[in-house]
Amino acid sequence: TKSTRPQRLLKAVQKHSTRGDPQSVISAIDHFCRHREWAMNVGDEKGSILDSVVSELNPEKVLELGTYCGYSTVRIARLLPPGARLITLEFNADYAAIARQVIAWAGLEDKVQLVEGASGDWIPRMKEHFGIETFDFVFLDHWKDRYLPDTKLMEDCGLLRKGTVLLADNVICPGVPDYLEYVRNSLSYKSCYFKSHLEYTKAEDGLEKSVFLG
């Protein structure tokens, strides 16, 4: 039977990158998506902005909503200090199966916990199931109509603390208008927009960085 795009992406990683070398995994995925098949990774241009936000923050506890094939998981985890932990949620079992292999190939499985399921189900269970009090950094890259309800859910579950940084992908394309309106007008957030492009294209897209003020 025909292979899936994530399966072909994993094959390209195993063929064109070095096991245990996260940067070579990132480069192999970007090359595959730019020259073979487009895929919805955050990509190299927005990925550099993600890198700078993570490097500046040096977070200990990270939540990623939307793993897909693990590209941004690898980008974030490779920058984390020893002992730091990244929990990444993926709804689609096929994507999760590929992501586990990409994360393992990059040699980052000790820093990453991939959980299969819906954000709305797992966010309320973060404390009792993972022993997480609050997150230092959250990367939102899942269903665009879940960014706002899940942000409110994280607030209500006490998972955000003064200074927690939310970074949201795709705020222009596909777009998250309700989320943008909320974080830009709420007195509980200091928000700023990083203009960029939709991964591997010339279309405008960008990342919104929002600091929770408590």
Ligand SMILES: O=C(NCCCCc1cc2ccncc2s1)c1cc(-c2ccc(F)cc2)cc(O)c1O
């Ligand atoms: O949908 C996107 N990303 C979410 C995939 C949904 C996976 C989920 C993960 C999860 C975890 C927990 N709970 C629930 C969920 S649902 C997405 C789409 C485009 C795009 C842009 C232009 C196009 F023409 C076509 C696609 C670009 C992007 O960068 C994206 O991130």
Ligand SMILES: [Mg+2]
């Ligand atoms: Mg995205």
